[in-house]
Amino acid sequence: MPAESERQRQAAGAALTVKRGEAPASGLRGASKQMLRMTRSQLEDYASKPGKPQTTRAAAHLDREHRAMRGAGNPKPHKKAKTSKRAPRKGRGKK
Numbered sequence: 001m002p003a004e005s006e007r008q009r010q011a012a013g014a015a016l017t018v019k020r021g022e023a024p025a026s027g028l029r030g031a032s033k034q035m036l037r038m039t040r041s042q043l044e045d046y047a048s049k050p051g052k053p054q055t056t057r058a059a060a061h062l063d064r065e066h067r068a069m070r071g072a073g074n075p076k077p078h079k080k081a082k083t084s085k086r087a088p089r090k091g092r093g094k095k
Contacts, residue, residue, distance in 0.1 A: 012032070012043050014035075015028065015035035019043060
Protein backbone atom coordinates (compact mmCIF):
# COMPACT_ATOMS: atom_id res chain seq x y z
CA MET A 1 0.00 0.00 0.00
CA PRO A 2 1.61 3.27 -1.08
CA ALA A 3 1.73 6.19 1.31
CA GLU A 4 -1.11 8.71 1.27
CA SER A 5 1.04 11.84 1.13
CA GLU A 6 4.30 13.00 -0.36
CA ARG A 7 5.78 13.53 3.12
CA GLN A 8 5.07 9.90 4.04
CA ARG A 9 6.72 8.73 0.82
CA GLN A 10 9.77 10.86 1.58
CA ALA A 11 10.05 9.48 5.11
CA ALA A 12 9.77 5.91 3.81
CA GLY A 13 12.39 6.67 1.16
CA ALA A 14 14.78 8.02 3.76
CA ALA A 15 14.32 4.93 5.93
CA LEU A 16 14.80 2.74 2.86
CA THR A 17 18.16 4.34 2.02
CA VAL A 18 19.33 3.54 5.56
CA LYS A 19 18.10 -0.06 5.21
CA ARG A 20 20.06 -0.38 1.96
CA GLY A 21 23.17 1.00 3.64
CA GLU A 22 23.36 4.09 1.45
CA ALA A 23 23.01 6.58 4.33
CA PRO A 24 23.75 6.61 8.07
CA ALA A 25 20.89 6.07 10.53
CA SER A 26 22.00 9.08 12.57
CA GLY A 27 20.55 11.38 9.90
CA LEU A 28 16.99 10.18 10.45
CA ARG A 29 14.42 12.00 12.57
CA GLY A 30 10.77 11.59 13.47
CA ALA A 31 8.65 9.29 11.33
CA SER A 32 11.51 8.04 9.17
CA LYS A 33 13.31 6.86 12.31
CA GLN A 34 10.20 4.95 13.40
CA MET A 35 9.91 3.40 9.92
CA LEU A 36 13.21 1.55 10.39
CA ARG A 37 11.15 -1.13 12.16
CA MET A 38 9.42 -1.96 8.87
CA THR A 39 10.84 -4.59 6.51
CA ARG A 40 12.62 -3.54 3.36
CA SER A 41 9.78 -4.77 1.12
CA GLN A 42 7.22 -2.86 3.21
CA LEU A 43 9.30 0.31 2.88
CA GLU A 44 9.66 -0.14 -0.87
CA ASP A 45 5.91 -0.56 -1.19
CA TYR A 46 5.20 2.40 1.08
CA ALA A 47 7.66 4.67 -0.73
CA SER A 48 6.22 3.88 -4.17
CA LYS A 49 3.85 6.27 -5.87
CA PRO A 50 0.32 4.99 -6.46
CA GLY A 51 -0.29 3.85 -10.02
CA LYS A 52 -3.09 5.00 -12.26
CA PRO A 53 -6.27 2.90 -12.17
CA GLN A 54 -6.54 0.34 -14.97
CA THR A 55 -10.22 0.80 -15.76
CA THR A 56 -12.72 3.62 -15.61
CA ARG A 57 -14.71 1.61 -13.06
CA ALA A 58 -11.69 1.56 -10.74
CA ALA A 59 -11.15 5.26 -11.36
CA ALA A 60 -14.75 6.03 -10.42
CA HIS A 61 -14.38 4.01 -7.24
CA LEU A 62 -11.20 5.86 -6.27
CA ASP A 63 -12.84 9.19 -7.05
CA ARG A 64 -15.81 8.38 -4.78
CA GLU A 65 -13.43 7.20 -2.07
CA HIS A 66 -11.37 10.38 -2.36
CA ARG A 67 -14.47 12.58 -2.13
CA ALA A 68 -15.67 10.64 0.90
CA MET A 69 -12.33 11.12 2.62
CA ARG A 70 -12.44 14.86 1.97
CA GLY A 71 -16.06 15.07 3.06
CA ALA A 72 -17.23 16.70 -0.16
CA GLY A 73 -20.49 14.75 -0.14
CA ASN A 74 -21.44 15.87 3.34
CA PRO A 75 -20.30 19.45 3.96
CA LYS A 76 -20.82 20.84 7.43
CA PRO A 77 -22.58 24.19 7.70
CA HIS A 78 -20.45 27.04 8.96
CA LYS A 79 -21.40 28.57 12.28
CA LYS A 80 -21.69 32.30 12.61
CA ALA A 81 -19.30 33.93 14.98
CA LYS A 82 -20.94 35.32 18.06
CA THR A 83 -20.69 39.05 18.41
CA SER A 84 -20.50 40.58 21.81
CA LYS A 85 -22.19 43.86 22.62
CA ARG A 86 -19.60 45.74 24.58
CA ALA A 87 -19.60 49.33 25.64
CA PRO A 88 -17.29 51.53 23.61
CA ARG A 89 -13.90 52.13 25.12
CA LYS A 90 -13.26 55.42 26.83
CA GLY A 91 -10.80 57.77 25.27
CA ARG A 92 -11.40 56.54 21.72
CA GLY A 93 -14.00 59.16 20.83
CA LYS A 94 -13.68 62.56 19.19
CA LYS A 95 -11.63 65.18 20.93
